[in-house]
Amino acid sequence: MINIILCGGSGTRLWPLSRTMLPKQFVRLFNNHSLFQDTVLRNQPVCSHTFVVSNNEQYFLAVDQLNQITADSAQFLLEPVGRNTAPAIALACMALDADDLVLVTTSDHLVKDQAAYETAVIQAKALAEQNNLVTFGIKPTYPEVGFGYIEADGNDVLSFKEKPDALTAQSYIEQGNYYWNSGMFCFKAGVFLAELQKYAPEMYQACLDAMPKTGCKTEIRIDLEMMNAISEDSIDYAVMEKSNKVKVVPCDMGWSDLGSFDALFEEVKQPGQDNAVLPRLEDSPEPICIDSKNNLIVARERQIALVDVEDLLVVDTSDAILISKKGSSQKVKEVVAQIKKQTPELTEIHRLAHRPWGTYEVLQDSQQYKVKRIVVKPGSKLSLQKHFHRNEHWIVVSGTATVTVDQNVFFVRPNESTYIQMGQLHRLENQGKIDLVMIEVQVGEYTGEDDIVRVDDDYGR
Template sequence: MINVILCGGSGTRLWPLSRTMLPKQFVRLFDGHSLFQDTLIRNQSVCNHSFIVSNTEQFFLAADQLSQVASLKADFLLEPIGRNTAPAIALACLALEQDDVVLVTTSDHLVKDQKAYEEAVIKAKALAEENNLVTFGIRPTYPETGFGYIEASDQDVLSFKEKPDVDSAKLYLEKGNYFWNSGMFCFKAGVFLKELERLSPEVYQASVEAINLACEEDYSLDSRVFKVGLDAMQNIPEDSIDYAVMEKSDIVKVVPCDMGWSDLGSFDALYDEVKASFDDNAVLPRLNNSPEPICVDAKNNLLVTRDRQIALIDVEELLVVDTSDAILISKRGSSQKVKQVVAEIKKSAPELAEVHRLAHRPWGTYEVLVDSEQYKVKRIVVKPGSKLSLQKHFHRNEHWIVVSGTATVTVNEERFLVRANESTYIQMGQLHRLENEGKIDLVMIEVQVGEYTGEDDIVRVEDVYGR
């Protein structure tokens, strides 16, 4: 069985912890692993291969986190833009053998009961081998209005329900034959494609054309990487698997299960999972040895801390999320409104919605230390054997100071080395590139000076990562 992992999504409901360039599936929330890595590990016991569908911007982040999970391998299909789950799954199935049984999972859900999960997958696989489309229904524990529901009679699906109002959700809970729609599926690749062709022929045909035009990229990784072209992707109608196939098909089965599942779709959901008490508050495991929160007569709050000291006095039922460049404070129960905050952030300070101060790139990371009018200071780390694009800027000059390692620097036609405690200067408009040909990380400080220091003042002339 092949695990098709859907790895798109921006996770805006968990801003500022999750952002476009580091969405929630890649954030290390529990036990030092990301949800994406947990998904890979969880499914290796039931699947013999993973096939990851990712957008091009997040591919190298996914590949990097995959490499950190020992002995696991996977292939990739890269989408230049997202067209929802039906095209993503169709493209993956078209790249596989038609008799392959696929287990479709998201990359950003939490499953706490591995044994119950494996038992549910085994049941789903048996039904899939009988040429059914199988979905997983989570037994509801409260009247949730943020999920879709599945109405079932034993293993037969009677109907799919949209996200209900509170009264309807309570009624579903009372009836007992309604389940939360988990967004997980199991079927033969060919069976799904036949149903897609029958029920949503436009999505099917455009997906076939897109996969026929896809090319295999060589990124010198221990993975096969298939890349779909932008024009072909744009021609595929945008639709979810539920609307395109599942709600219309007459061969759908459901496996009811209780496996400690959560979609972690909001900070309220995160509170429910973190609950381990620290002075009666839920504290997300701290990173970077940040100080323990101080709580004086404060309880039932969620605290997500990083570097700063956080102190709460006489407050209850709050969500406090602290990152290096943004703080979110909300009442518990109101975190679904975070999407409204992100919409406003995109208008006033779009970079805050896109990237953290510590940003991950295919070649390494950069961290913004100071961002002021007419200058910016960054700490840049380039991995061994990696290099940035050959590029130039129109609005800024750059000063590079090497802290450790050795930098190979290209400026126009000149190529030279800059060692620790040495520096160089890149003038506005000069074509330049930074490389690390050594065996250890290259660490340097970059000082940008100019009228504009935004990340979009980059003209790439050559890039090994295809950006």
């Protein structure tokens, strides 16, 4: 069986912890693992192969995190833009054999009971082998209004329900045969595609047209124009709610979609503790809490102190702080919408940003200058590029930099520096065996990340 992991999404409901360039599935939340890494590890005992559907920008994060857990190599399908779950799953299935069994999972959900999970997957696999489209229904623990529900009679699906109001959700809980829609599925690739062709023929054909006819099977890249031609829809609306081949596996596996800080609080809190504190980064200070209880504290770097407060969500990152009442964290999406208008970079990227060649961290960002700490991995290089609005000063801290400026190529060693004039074509490369660490000082009228003209790039950007 093949595990198709849907790895898109920006995780705006967990801002400022989650950003477009580091969405929640890649944030290290528990046991120094990301949810994406946990998803891969969780499915390795029940699946023989991993197939990741991601966007171009998050591809390198996924590859790096796979390498960190020494997972087997994965197959990738890279979307230039997201078109929701139905096209993503369809494109992945088109890259497989019709008889291949697939287990479709999200990359950003939490499952705490591995044994119950594996039992549910085995049940789903048996139903899928009989040419059914199988979904997983989570036994609800409270009347959640943010999830869709599945009405079931054993393994038979009676109906799919939209997100209910509070009274309706309570009635579902009382009836006992309603389950949260988990967004996980199991079926044969060919069976799903046949149902998609039956119920959404235009989408099916657009996906078929978008699939490259030649190229690398382990890294499939979809053309932007062809991707935009595919209609946007979820697998539930496109197929599951219409097909007569749908079955459900009711299960109780300690599942959470971690879709809000309120949900995160429920997973982080420990018996006997007054507050829920997300595991901190190494060497970050312990929060100080005086006569304060029932709070979620996400303290990544700075000292956090709470005095005489209750029922708060306090999320601190290097460039933004969120403070909310518990129960109101769904409104974070409204915060993100406003920040996109005022300071869009705060929704897109952290001060510490991951790139395919390494990382950079913004140490200082002021009018007309910016200071960065850049780390380039051994054997990696940045794009050949130029800027129209800034000059750059590079100072090497450790390692050796191979620098290209116009037609000149030279080495810069620790405690040495070089200067890149505005408009000059340049490239930074690490040909050594250890990380290259350097400080970059940008000076100019504009120092935004979009002031980059790439002439040549190993990563197809």
